[in-house]
Amino acid sequence: MSGFCGWIGGPAVPDARGSLHSMLDALPEPTDMIRQAFAGAAGAVGCAVHAAAGGFRAADGLAAVWDGSPWWRDEDLAATARAHGHAAALLDGWRRHGAGVLERLAGHVSVAVVDPATGRALAAIDRAGVQSLAYAETPGGGVVFGGTVDAVAAHPAVAADGLSPQAFHDYLYFVDRVPAPETIRPGVRKLVPGECLVHEAGRTRVTRYWTMPYAPDRAADEAALAGRLRSTLGAAVRRAVADEAPQRVGAFLSGGLDSSTVAGLLADAVDGDRPARAFTIGFEDAAYDESAYARITAEHFGLDHDVTTVRPADVAAVFDAVATAYDEPFGNSSAVPALLCAQRARAAGVDLLLAGDGGDELFAGNARYLKDRVFQRYTRIPGVLRKALIEPVAGRLSRDSHVTLFRKTARYVAQARLPMPVRVTREGLLSHLPAEAVLAPELLAEVDRTAPERLVTDIWDAAETQSDLMRFMALDLRLTLADGDLRKVGRMCAMAGVRVRYPMLDDDVMAFSATLPPELLCKGGRLRGFYKDAFAGVLPRAILDKPKHGFGLPYLEFLRTDPALNAMAREAIDDLKRENLFRPAFLDAEVKALAAPEAQGDGALSIAWDLVTLHRWLARRRDRPAGVRAPVAGAAE
Structure with missing residues (x-):
């Protein structure tokens, strides 16, 4: 902001x-x-x-x-x-x-x-x-x-x-x-x-005044493009830290491809007697913890590396401050580790952090870019066959069937029939439950339910390219990055008293990425294929070969195993009834699921974080007198 x-x-x-x-x-x-x-x-x-x-x-x-x-x-x-x-x-x-x-x-x-x-x-x-x-x-x-x-x-x-x-x-x-x-x-x-x-x-x-200038240069030599990528990113990192005191600069280091790149380039850019500094958040849950990869990167580049393990008590300590920090409801749970990492850096004397956000949206790293090819194959089946046979049969099958084959077939056909890009953005609560079962009738009466689909279609159509892959990336630059990840990281760093910069999103890096042919970006059917080949010999092999992970918080596991967080969530969701925004039966079902979390799949609990965040956001704006600021994490109110 x-x-x-x-x-x-x-x-x-x-x-x-x-x-x-x-x-x-x-x-x-x-x-x-x-x-x-x-x-x-x-x-x-x-x-x-x-x-x-x-x-x-x-x-x-x-x-x-x-x-x-x-x-x-x-x-x-x-x-x-x-x-x-x-x-x-x-x-x-x-x-x-x-x-x-x-x-x-x-x-x-x-x-x-x-x-x-x-x-x-x-x-x-x-x-x-x-x-x-x-x-x-x-x-x-x-x-x-x-x-x-x-x-x-x-x-x-x-x-x-x-x-x-x-x-x-x-x-x-x-x-x-x-x-x-x-x-x-x-x-x-x-x-x-x-x-x-x-x-x-x-x-x-x-x-x-500007749009992403997609113009693939198919005449360019791949080796020359790889060299330009490395030099352009290196210049972006140097620009980001120009005139900064080296000891006051650090990097987020999740252990992923982009944070490892930025941290490594920072090590080359920083002059001084001390090594470049990097900060990592780890978790006890191995499914979310990438700190081992972060350590590989840190050792490879000789970084001064700080690792902090986040536990449920750490989440509870900052939850209210995070939930109420934004000027709009914002339920991205990874805001919590972003804040804790930035606070750790600030306590270590750092006031500027470099982040790796943007690489996936510029160099084709999100899994659905390849996953959607499964649905694209369906559209190649002759229309007569689809409409006369496949869709009538699939329509008789239940997407909730206990028979796995029937359930998967019904869901596949239903999703494949959705137009692009609607099918790749229907990921939230309202894609799994009808709005009538979730929202209060009075609120729903004032809503145009097709507005989100028009928004994503407008973004898709406005991308100045004929490539579906580049349209995908243009969509994610708006909805995933600008509306999501950048809001998350920027606000959390500001709360911690740390400035943040994003070398991957440097103007020159963005312009260069738009010249890369889409078939080169996913070279060999691999996400980030060109990028990984360009940084072979620069990044550790383990980082190049690791599966995509993402920076997240194991909040579902925390809700299942931590009694304090679970009780807080149940109380908050039940209290949402007084806002008259949701159907009480929907909220009751969420509270019931939280009361027996070990018996629930991830789907039943996945919306809980967003609901509790919304509750705290609404309550703070209702209770806070005019002119009173949102709290700073760790500060007494």
Whole structure:
């Protein structure tokens, strides 16, 4: 999220500075904060940003603000930034190029420029969506923007009380997040990656200033492409740590392919007497623990390696802080180990961590990219045969049959009949249970149940490529990465007082990845085939050969085996009845499943974490007085 907020136009605000500071109070407060403001009757902008990751400048009646890690492709603007700061370069670029300044700006940064005298404003987030920005149009042709939904809702002209029934439904559809551009508050929207908001002549338009430039280069030599991959990623890591004190920099190290790459490149990039530092979270559950692979990487690159084992008591200690840290419901359970790892790094004196997020979405690493080929084969069967024979027979079979062959056949045909990309995004609660069995009738009456399917179809169709694999990756760049993993890691690092950067999502790395032919990405039918071959001899063989694992929390096992967590979950889910969002019978069934967890499969318990997170999020917003911040993990309230 972005550490600034403001507005342009709309109804007059009697106490502009007071309103701006109320909005700033709704932003998370970073460590080493700088807080500055520019406020007038026609427009305002202010920031609450980390001193090393944001800036502000007001001059000649204009104001500019930035948050993140920018760099400039325009040499003149780069020179201005070196001499006077990025905000000065942003103002200079705005005067000379208007919204075209964004084409000259790179890096993981959000920006805003407010020009009250001309009634013009610009706000934008980066191409990967590392930063986020919400906005709402106001009566009289104005617009309010801010780094969180709460900051926008704090403006006196924004009526955003209550929850959006549609966003609540979509949170459950997409498993654990509210996807952009919608938000949990009615009337408030979010920018998507590579998007900007432009306000002029009393009108606001939201437009894309960048899209992923998929253009496979099939004439390129594979060995040359492999060399470019290594050099481009190496340059991205060096850019991420430029001007940083080596002893204050570290890397997340899960033991996976991307975190191992980033940690290894960091070891090459860091100058100094001490080795590069890496931080790992391990678990006692072997099915989730990858710390042995992390140790292999650490030994291979000579890293100063810290490993912390997370147990149920550690989860319980930070659960409420994690659940209430976000401006919208966010149920990704791996936020907990991300926070604990970042806290461990902060305690060790690190204030900048590098993360490996993005590699799977750029270089074809998600399992469903190959798994969906099973369903694609079904579409090759002649339509007459499918409709006259296979589908009528499958329709008579139950997807819940006790006969394995019947059950699998019915489920396969039902899933194969779904259009792309709907079938690869129906993974949440509402794909397994009908909405009528889950949601309260009053809420369901206000919901368009087809909206999530239209959203994923729009993203799929908008990808500028004819390759299904690249469309898959474009979809995951939005829904999995920008709406999920980046929100998770960024907010948890901010809570721990640590900045985070993502070399895999460097602008040059993203642009390079778009030139790789899809058949090369999954070379030999292997996920990340080209990438792994490119890093053979650089990464340990064990890392290249290991199966894909993913960074997760064994919360199902914790709910089964830890009485305190189990009791907390049952109490929270039962208490959700008073919110009138769910059917009581659905919540009763979840409580019953938790009461005998050893007899339940994973499916019966998988939604429990999301429900408890939602309960805590709702309760904190109901109980917290206006102006009181969300808690910081480990701090007394």
